[in-house]
Amino acid sequence: MEDTSNRMLIDDFVFYLQVEKNCSKHTIDNYLLDIDDFLKHMKENNIEEFLTVTYHTVRHYLTTLYDKQYARTSIARRISALRSLYRFLLREGKVNENPFAATHIPKIGKRLPTFMYEQEVEQLFSSFDEENVLDQRDKAILELLYSSGLRVSECCQLKLEDIDFSIGTVFVIGKGKKERYVPVGSYALDALQNYIDDARTQLIGKSKTGPHPALFLNFRGGPLTDRSVREILKKRIEKASLTMHMSPHKLRHTFATHLLNNGADLRVVQELLGHSHLSSTQIYTHVTKDRLKDVYMKHHPRA
Template identity: 55%
Template structure:
């Protein structure tokens, strides 16, 4: 099993350099492969060449026994299939024992989204006369106005925003960049925050701690994803809304509202930064539900 670690190191280099995968994805892939290697030892399989399709089926049974979700099992099998495919490409193996393993169908989860009146209530809470209120307003306006991921929002730099044409440059997954337009409400909130609130908050920074990231905490340091969750929880409490709001819900709402108003799926896919249209299509289920409710509420023969 000694050369497996060497192969794994080569595989990690391949994922980093050729596939440009994120560090988060690579860490998960390595953990999944190492889990399978531990299973191999339990089965007294000492060499990769000894692994057969039947062994992969045994491993699949083991994952089900551990009560992993279908999504987790799919990821593990996908990681192992990629690893063995890489070994075949490098001439280390002649066959991929995972090539015939079918991935379990994903559970279809319809994403939660906010109704327009809920969004409007959230937009009326922040005190835009204070630095933190200005930041909070700019944050929720930009999340809803662009549909970007929270991780992407936290990485936004001052140079990424072009107020003249109303677009923001977003660095997405796998190093992919995209431009997203934003509207007048987001622009007004963002301009006020950058010109006033952000300057007051970053004035607290010590020399050498200066940075160009747009969203900051109360000490002027870069705002984290955890910080965004904390802010949204506070806004919900102020709104007294019986709603469990998570940061990604703004992204879901952005996509759902666009489709409800007639936007085409390909355009929404590009705005969200989805590599595959199937990732965007989940939102069509939401809009179908919306149309059904409208029909049942207003059609005379419903």
């Protein structure tokens, strides 16, 4: 009975995340994983309801996580998820206090974003066979990611009509269903036009269910997934003989870093990336500071 009651409260919380907070499926799935882990801890300690959880319960739970040598990032994420759950339950009058409210979130050192150098980008893009159908598609994807700084999920959600070749922009629905228009460079537009006119038409012909509105298609003519794009990028790195770990997000880091290195305003980069807060974009300034110091040391007469 108690488990059913908890599940109903979790369902209400998920509805709140979907409707009021506009959270993505990925974010909600992570919340649920963290909540389920805490439910297991409650069951092991004969705690049946969220209402009866105390600060002492929370401290014991965190101690078990540290004992299991969980990473600080994982612990911080669990605290954040459960604090949000209890904040919601408190608002709805389902609990009397938020036992996670006073919990200290472990300090996490900011990792500097890794990026590609311009020579590496050129080497990557020179490795495509312009006559090959899948190479045309892959080049269009990578050129777009580097040109616009899109998240891989945003890229996979694009439809054909989201590209405006006349003004060189792409319409994007980002995190929290926030909409934005992002400029696309000439190299990416050329690669996209080539892909749409040739490769995409051929891929549509392989579909058994008719044309799909997605911009990027797999070899069966269906929509390309996030995971597929990651695999594509991994193979492209190998073919270009580049020795590095690569992900679509690294191209996003590269996009931002190269803009700032060449004098772009931080607030403009924030808008292009779709960041809600400037603090999310400021991490890239640590990377560009290294370049500034390098330029200073090379060119100042008394450096």
